[in-house]
Amino acid sequence: MNNEYKDIKVIGFDADDTLWVNETYFRDAELEFANLLARYETANKIDQELFKMEMKNLPIYGYGVKGFVLSMVEMALELSNYEVSNSTINAILNIGKDMLNKPVELLEGVEKTLKTLSVDYKLILVTKGDLLDQERKLEKSGLTDYFHHIEVLSDKQEANYSKLLNHLDIKPSEFLMIGNSLKSDILPLVNIKAKAIHIPFHTTWLHEQVNDDETKSKTYKTVHSLLDVIQVLN
Known part of the structure; x- marks a missing residue:
């Protein structure tokens, strides 16, 4: 010994x-999120703003996929000036569900x-x-x-x-x-x-x-x- x-x-x-494996799925989800909101901002800016939102919400939601999804929804609303479509919000929710169902x-x-x-x-x-x-x-x-x-x-x-x-x-x-x-x-x-x-x-x-x-x-x-x-x- x-x-x-x-x-x-x-x-x-x-x-x-x-x-x-875990973090890889979050990186993939961030890319999907940036694609959904591409009409509002650049991918790099979306990534930066999402991270800020996660840090703001961390004391409230804690760690994990659910808090991450709530931060994406809130970020989508802010970046779109609250004009984001219901279908986009639904797509964000599905990103989270897909993450939770990963093998x-x-x-x-x-x-x-x-x-x-x-x-x-x-x-x-x-x-x-x-x-x-x-x-x-x-x-x-x-x-x-x-x-x-x-x-x-x-x-x-x-x-x-x-x-x-x-x-x-x-x-x-x-x-x-x-x-x-x-x-x-x-x-x-x-x-x-x-x-x-x-x-x-x-x-x-x-x-x-x-x-x-x-x-x-x-x-x-x-x-x-x-x-x-x-x-x-x-």
Whole structure:
């Protein structure tokens, strides 16, 4: 066993873009939305304004597809000076429904990694977003049985993680978090003295991006895939 992780007893996994594809569907939806509103503004401007609307609404709606759809509807109304057609609003709603009905596409090595690590560690799922949608994706994934505990958080900040670990009677020094987002899955854990392994996904939501100053002097490991985690821990 790697001496750096000798005290680890529990491993937490992020879900979206760590175990299965998620953010790609949001990028596709943004393109569809821009096409629907092309008569009112450029695609780049629409993208910028939609992001601002999402940030404005985040404290109200939280994370997930439903809040995203509501932000698209509100943005469509504003950009069109409230002249957008009912058919366009309906098309926006259908974008959201299509996202919610997407198949769950597991990333490479997910099942092998979970099966291998579950022999020596207690595994938990720690995700954020809409509860119903996350439960749906987990059920479709077929991965439920690998996890001792499943937690859907409203946000992923230090206080959220500390509360969860305390609730589950897990010491930070015995916990390892694995995820694709430096902002949500890695830095908060490092800051509460837990371990973290970063697995970048090919696309990252602007809200989840961090700058070099935020990662400076922070200790965590970056690998290319879930399968690499097995080698890191051995």
